[in-house]
Amino acid sequence: MVSEVMDSKFAIRPATPADDDAIWRILEPTFRAGETYPIPRDISRADALAYWRTPGHEVFVAVEDGDVVGTYYLRANNRGGGAHVANCGFMTAPGATGKGVARAMCMHSVERARARGFRAMQFNFVIASNERAVRLWQSCGFAIVGTLPGVFEHPTRGPVDAYVMFRTL
Amino acid sequence: MVSEVMDSKFAIRPATPADDDAIWRILEPTFRAGETYPIPRDISRADALAYWRTPGHEVFVAVEDGDVVGTYYLRANNRGGGAHVANCGFMTAPGATGKGVARAMCMHSVERARARGFRAMQFNFVIASNERAVRLWQSCGFAIVGTLPGVFEHPTRGPVDAYVMFRTL
Numbered sequence: 001m002v003s004e005v006m007d008s009k010f011a012i013r014p015a016t017p018a019d020d021d022a023i024w025r026i027l028e029p030t031f032r033a034g035e036t037y038p039i040p041r042d043i044s045r046a047d048a049l050a051y052w053r054t055p056g057h058e059v060f061v062a063v064e065d066g067d068v069v070g071t072y073y074l075r076a077n078n079r080g081g082g083a084h085v086a087n088c089g090f091m092t093a094p095g096a097t098g099k100g101v102a103r104a105m106c107m108h109s110v111e112r113a114r115a116r117g118f119r120a121m122q123f124n125f126v127i128a129s130n131e132r133a134v135r136l137w138q139s140c141g142f143a144i145v146g147t148l149p150g151v152f153e154h155p156t157r158g159p160v161d162a163y164v165m166f167r168t169l
Numbered sequence: 170m171v172s173e174v175m176d177s178k179f180a181i182r183p184a185t186p187a188d189d190d191a192i193w194r195i196l197e198p199t200f201r202a203g204e205t206y207p208i209p210r211d212i213s214r215a216d217a218l219a220y221w222r223t224p225g226h227e228v229f230v231a232v233e234d235g236d237v238v239g240t241y242y243l244r245a246n247n248r249g250g251g252a253h254v255a256n257c258g259f260m261t262a263p264g265a266t267g268k269g270v271a272r273a274m275c276m277h278s279v280e281r282a283r284a285r286g287f288r289a290m291q292f293n294f295v296i297a298s299n300e301r302a303v304r305l306w307q308s309c310g311f312a313i314v315g316t317l318p319g320v321f322e323h324p325t326r327g328p329v330d331a332y333v334m335f336r337t338l
């Protein structure tokens with residue numbers, strides 16, 4: 001059993017347009033590094049924010065001592081007969097890793113997805129070399145249900161696998 | 170080995186705007202049935218065509234004796250480090266099943282994807298109860314690399330699995 005009750009030190013709230021600068025400060029170094037998301041490394045600020053805030057994405061920010069230290073989006077992974085499965089993307093500010101921000105956001109997303117009536121959550125593209133993320137999602141109750149061979153061109157490691165990860169809610 | 174050289178009796182060519190009516194005659198019964206695509210069963214003609222012709226989709230039609238008997242789209246499954254993997258969606262006209270239309274389109278898509286420089290092809294959501302499609306893609310060289318448990322609400326069977334299927338090019 002994974003305990004989902006936690007005493008988070010982060011406040012997690014819906015993002016507002018006033019958070020765009022803070023969100024971009026998180027997205028930019030992650031997309032520029034090109035190691036964890038299948039997004040062009042040279043993506044512009046406008047395109048990156050449009051991607052994160054795609055219509056249908058519910059965007060949240062994690063705040064610690066007034067600073068935005070993480071952001072995530074929640075959406076339906078499919079429509080029609082697939083609309084009961086949620087999908088999320090998570091990102092932690094470079095200076096705020098290792099403090100439990102991603103775990104707190106993941107647990108928040110699970111609760112939020114349940115409240116919205118989703119019955120499962122699926123991550124479509126967890127890059128295998130991002131080992132910390134893989135272990136974290138496993139510890140949050142997600143299992144690897146698919147291995148996509150060599151689907152990600154890592155900027156230094158070359159082709160690496162990606163995982164599909166899944167849990168019920 | 171899967172032979173990819175075939176003497177197709179279908180002409181496969183890029184779709185033009187003049188094909189919209191013919192494409193809709195294929196999409197409509199398939200989406201209304203709701204058994205094979207995670208798309209709302211009551212989707213409108215305009216929304217269905219906009220989905221099939223999403224920017225970035227290269228759309229083809231299969232023609233037999235002047236009639237459009239199938240359609241497919243080809244796109245990049247991801248951007249950035251994932252842009253070398255193609256994705257397709259295929260649909261055969263209800264009155265034209267069992268004649269090899271889907272196989273001819275799949276083989277065409279493999280050649281077209283190779284010509285565009287893709288190095289692999291991935292299907293993200295092959296519904297397990299669509300057994301004919303699963304067997305067909307397997308015979309076209311695709312392997313099941315992931316099983317998504319209960320992610321599709323089938324209109325008569327209830328929750329069914331979907332497969333992620335993959336092949337290199």
